[in-house]
Amino acid sequence: MSELLQQVINGVSLGSIYALIALGYTMIYGILRFINFAHGDVFMVGAFVGYYFTPIILPLVGGSLLLGGPMVMIASMLVCSLLGVTIEKLAYRPLRSRPKLTILITAIGISLFLEFGGQLVFGPDPKLYPTIIPSATIVSTDTLVITSNPIVVIGTTLLLLFMLRAVVYHTKMGTAMRAVSYNHRAASLMGINIDTVISFTFVLGSSLAAAAAVLYSSVYPSINPLMGIMVGLKAFVAAVIGGIGNLGGAALGGLIIGITETFVTGYISSTYRDAIAFGILIIILIVKPSGLLGTGESEKV
Amino acid sequence: MMSGIPNSRWLFIAFVLISLAVTFVEDSINPYFFQVIIYVGINIILASSLSLINGFAGQFSLGHAGFMAIGAYTSAYVSSLIVTSTDGFAATALFPLILLSGGVMASLFGLLVGFPSFRVKGDYLAITTLGFGEIIRVVIQNLDFLGGARGFTSIPRISNTFWVFSTVALVVFVISNIVRSTWGKGFLAISEDEISAEAMGINSARYKMTAFATGAFFAGIAGALYAHFVTYINPSQFGFIRSIEIVVMVIVGGMHNIAGVVIAAVVLTILPEALRPIAEYRMVIYSLMLVVIMLTRPQGIFGTTRAFTDWRRKLLASFGAKGKA
Numbered sequence: 001m002s003e004l005l006q007q008v009i010n011g012v013s014l015g016s017i018y019a020l021i022a023l024g025y026t027m028i029y030g031i032l033r034f035i036n037f038a039h040g041d042v043f044m045v046g047a048f049v050g051y052y053f054t055p056i057i058l059p060l061v062g063g064s065l066l067l068g069g070p071m072v073m074i075a076s077m078l079v080c081s082l083l084g085v086t087i088e089k090l091a092y093r094p095l096r097s098r099p100k101l102t103i104l105i106t107a108i109g110i111s112l113f114l115e116f117g118g119q120l121v122f123g124p125d126p127k128l129y130p131t132i133i134p135s136a137t138i139v140s141t142d143t144l145v146i147t148s149n150p151i152v153v154i155g156t157t158l159l160l161l162f163m164l165r166a167v168v169y170h171t172k173m174g175t176a177m178r179a180v181s182y183n184h185r186a187a188s189l190m191g192i193n194i195d196t197v198i199s200f201t202f203v204l205g206s207s208l209a210a211a212a213a214v215l216y217s218s219v220y221p222s223i224n225p226l227m228g229i230m231v232g233l234k235a236f237v238a239a240v241i242g243g244i245g246n247l248g249g250a251a252l253g254g255l256i257i258g259i260t261e262t263f264v265t266g267y268i269s270s271t272y273r274d275a276i277a278f279g280i281l282i283i284i285l286i287v288k289p290s291g292l293l294g295t296g297e298s299e300k301v
Numbered sequence: 302m303m304s305g306i307p308n309s310r311w312l313f314i315a316f317v318l319i320s321l322a323v324t325f326v327e328d329s330i331n332p333y334f335f336q337v338i339i340y341v342g343i344n345i346i347l348a349s350s351l352s353l354i355n356g357f358a359g360q361f362s363l364g365h366a367g368f369m370a371i372g373a374y375t376s377a378y379v380s381s382l383i384v385t386s387t388d389g390f391a392a393t394a395l396f397p398l399i400l401l402s403g404g405v406m407a408s409l410f411g412l413l414v415g416f417p418s419f420r421v422k423g424d425y426l427a428i429t430t431l432g433f434g435e436i437i438r439v440v441i442q443n444l445d446f447l448g449g450a451r452g453f454t455s456i457p458r459i460s461n462t463f464w465v466f467s468t469v470a471l472v473v474f475v476i477s478n479i480v481r482s483t484w485g486k487g488f489l490a491i492s493e494d495e496i497s498a499e500a501m502g503i504n505s506a507r508y509k510m511t512a513f514a515t516g517a518f519f520a521g522i523a524g525a526l527y528a529h530f531v532t533y534i535n536p537s538q539f540g541f542i543r544s545i546e547i548v549v550m551v552i553v554g555g556m557h558n559i560a561g562v563v564i565a566a567v568v569l570t571i572l573p574e575a576l577r578p579i580a581e582y583r584m585v586i587y588s589l590m591l592v593v594i595m596l597t598r599p600q601g602i603f604g605t606t607r608a609f610t611d612w613r614r615k616l617l618a619s620f621g622a623k624g625k626a
Contacts, residue, residue, distance in 0.1 A: 102595050108545060112591070119584075274435060
């Protein structure tokens with residue numbers, strides 16, 4: 001029983017990280033209707049920014065993790081927002097009116113560029129991520145050990161989710177975002193600056209990915225330039241499972257993937273870990289292509 | 302709809318004969334060059350078979366390396382059962398059968414992967430096929446009789462210039478003929494607009510299945526040729542990056558242009574070898590090239606089919622003019 005509880009806690013912790021990344025996919029898909037393949041690699045850059053900034057930031061705050069941890073996360077979020085907006089401006093914006101396939105291929109190109117550029121800049125070998133979450137054991141019995149790591153991950157995720165909700169539903173920019181995702185043309189006729197809204201969406205998505213990266217690397221401290229591929233793909237799968245374009249769906253999908261993956265690793269075999277997300281994806285797409293919480297769109301002829 | 306390849310069975314036969322002739326002198330070729338030549342052939346097969354799925358039928362697939370893996374592993378397993386010695390007549394006589402086993406198995410999986418394409422389109426299909434490719438890789442990794450993550454060793458080395466390049470000739474011949482046939486028109490129709498195609502009485506499900514099964518069949522054969530050349534295969538050789546490499550060849554060559562795809566496969570196989578001295582920049586250049594092509598010439602370097610045939614016609618005309626003068 002307590003082993004089950006342990007697995008659930010680990011699963012929710014991993015799932016909330018997937019959820020944060022999935023939100024970026026889902027928001028960008030909601031507005032631009034394409035898979036931002038490079039999102040997983042923005043996540044990777046986020047991890048490396050955290051890696052390089054921690055030794056700079058921690059001494060500034062006297063080595064206090066309680067103060068330094070959030071600052072590292074914010075630094076990483078800022079850098080990644082900049083990266084996300086730059087990618088959108090340089091690569092996606094000129095292609096906005098072109099066929100979707102063209103943008104998809106461009107996104108794959110950008111993704112490969114970040115991966116292999118990352119290998120050049122950061123070096124191809126895995127690096128050990130510094131500890132930025134204060135480690136403590138919160139509950140400890142014979143069979144159940146709950147450390148501060150999953151609690152911090154889940155707590156931070158919840159906080160970010162509430163902030164995102166507030167931004168999307170209670171600010172002017174959030175309203176504009178929803179309007180643009182509903183109808184580009186009509187939104188622009190209402191005086192909404194589409195370019196600004198899209199840039200803002202990339203800021204939100206990329207900074208969530210960066211936050212996820214800092215949390216993820218604290219839990220799995222080995223980081224490398226190709227780490228974003230699998231995590232990104234699974235987070236994308238999470239977004240699709242929940243119903244792409246739907247914020248709650250992305251969070252739900254993330255949890256489903258995280259928990260399933262932890263259970264498969266714990267009870268079946270860790271070698272099947274990477275296949276399970278895709279298995280779920282294929283089943284969902286065949287049974288309910290619009291995802292669990294998504295609403296189907298019928299194609300206009 | 303022209304494919305850019307002259308419709309000549311003589312060209313096909315000539316190509317097979319040349320590849321046969323080269324086989325007799327292949328021992329005198331520098332082993333490194335020989336390896337590059339064989340990889341060029343295998344990549345031409347992969348890229349032109351993918352161009353049928355991604356280009357002509359418009360079903361963007363990111364799982365081609367998965368089909369290649371199935372062909373490679375099936376053929377390796379079959380030949381471990383039936384081939385006892387690498388030399389001699391027996392291995393050579395059985396090789397077509399071995400290749401076919403890889404192709405047929407991949408083709409069956411092609412049908413399986415084609416199935417979701419009825420319900421899933423565009424980038425969703427891309428991610429689904431990518432998922433299939435990954436699942437295939439992970440499953441192979443867990444199959445002990447195929448060597449698991451350690452890989453499949455001591456596959457007999459049977460592939461040579463003849464086998465590889467006569468297959469190249471066959472694949473290019475078959476695909477450029479499919480594309481020219483009424484089937485080709487059907488593929489083009491569903492890639493342009495599926496709903497209109499359906500309205501015109503085209504059974505889009507059947508066409509998609511055919512594209513996936515045919516493309517996967519040739520990818521499986523390419524995998525079989527590869528396995529019987531390198532003699533050692535392991536699941537990580539058939540990852541996501543491998544699929545991307547093949548996709549890049551199709552995109553650079555032009556989605557609707559087999560001649561362009563063949564040229565792209567040749568150039569993009571040789572180029573990385575030529576760039577060896579700056580190997581670490583290779584993939585960076587590759588990825589930038591992909592972005593720049595999409596931004597400037599989304600129809601591929603070799604342009605649309607029409608532009609390419611125009612260029613070819615002009616070239617031929619200029620030769621003709623010189624001949625007259």
